Amino acid sequence: MPELPEVETVRRDIRPYLKGESIKEVKVFDRRNFQKITSLKFRKAVVGDKILDVDRRAKYLIFKLKSGKAIVIHLGMTGNILFDPDRYVKIVFFLSHGKKLYFSDMRLFGKIWLYAEYPEYDLGPEPLSLEFSTEKFKQMLKQHRTAIKPLLLNQKVIAGLGNIYAAEALFRAGIHPKRLANTIDDKRAAKLHKEIQKVLLEALGFRGTSVRAFVNASGKKGEFQLRLKVYDRKGKACYKCKTPIKRIVLGQRGTYYCPRCQK
DNA sequence: ACCTAAACCTGGGCGC
């Protein structure tokens, strides 16, 4: 489900709700989301601790605790963090203000870790930060003789892009998903860099894309799915040239593009 | 140092 705009939308929803709250209790209905820790140990370790802040790095949400520990959540494909329960709730956090926070996950690809201290990740730059410069992006592309689309999904290259926004950015930049990264000229690279940032910011403004499972913490869908130009549009007319949108598989991921507009 | 494919899961949608 969630790429950078969706995870950031959730972070903005839950941050004011969680900040300064103590964790009173944790109830686990399915233990499979926990990584490298049992649900029992997790519960014991976090109950009584206080949430100081909620951060995001790439697609990870990081709950910063007073003890110095950190709860890290990755939503996987169908993970949602909710103020009200749905039918796929796996974990419930009981908070000191008497309210609850629900972790829901139909497919169970979501992951939850508990770290003794704030984690460092070996990931690429945040695409909406200054660190993600046009120059660095151009240089990075030159270093890879591999198809651009799977490269954009590599979190060690750029942190937070996923299947939808990679497809959308390539369409906007007029680049074929199979084009080898090192064959993209500087002008196109600069265009792609700009379109990555633009599409992420626009999607954030519309509170994410809800093609299937994604909802924000209040259970509401995003609105960016209405503005997608290629993703999930197989066989439909390209908005620019009317040519039917194609779907191919690249790196095991469905990949949508316009065969005429993207070279 | 690269690819590629399988694995982890549940459920929606479609054709027959």
Add this chain to the structure above:
DNA sequence: TGCGCCCAGGTTTAGG
């Protein structure tokens, strides 16, 4: 209605 496919906003791990 039901069955059997294909598909799904992700990441890790194993194999060539």
